[in-house]
Amino acid sequence: MASGPPPSAAKLYRPNRFVSLPAELNPDTYDTSLEKRRAEAERLAIRSRLKRQYQLQLNNPSPPAVIENPALIRWAYAKSQNVYPTFRPTPRTSVLGAVYGLGPLIFWIFVLKTARDRKEKGIQEGKYKQPFSVFL
Numbered sequence: 001m002a003s004g005p006p007p008s009a010a011k012l013y014r015p016n017r018f019v020s021l022p023a024e025l026n027p028d029t030y031d032t033s034l035e036k037r038r039a040e041a042e043r044l045a046i047r048s049r050l051k052r053q054y055q056l057q058l059n060n061p062s063p064p065a066v067i068e069n070p071a072l073i074r075w076a077y078a079k080s081q082n083v084y085p086t087f088r089p090t091p092r093t094s095v096l097g098a099v100y101g102l103g104p105l106i107f108w109i110f111v112l113k114t115a116r117d118r119k120e121k122g123i124q125e126g127k128y129k130q131p132f133s134v135f136l
Contacts, residue, residue: 015021050070057067087093122128 015025054067054069057063119128
């Protein structure tokens with residue numbers, strides 16, 4: 001007499017005694033409650049309906065001017081309108097903005113001013129020729 005089909009690889013799998021089983025594969029951590037499975041099935045049905053609707057719009061021989069993709073709209077909103085989670089104005093970012101924004105400007109003003117003052121002092125002491133001026 002022939003016995004039933006051989007057991008699947010999943011049933012034959014036993015974790016290695018030298019390596020711990022990841023939490024994702026540990027059967028004790030599965031939540032197989034009926035309401036969770038029902039919620040997952042409902043989300044999958046919604047996702048498949050949206051995907052089918054998008055595919056029908058995309059492959060329509062006479063398509064509308066704009067095909068609306070809800071996921072793309074959400075992504076565009078998150079990138080353009082909802083910027084607060086990625087940047088928060090704090091004292092640190094304010095100081096860094098001032099340092100990087102005003103720092104180079106103040107540095108070059110100081111450098112050019114000291115160079116001008118040094119040259120003016122040299123002209124007054126007679127080390128340089130005084131530049132030609134029409135109004136003097």
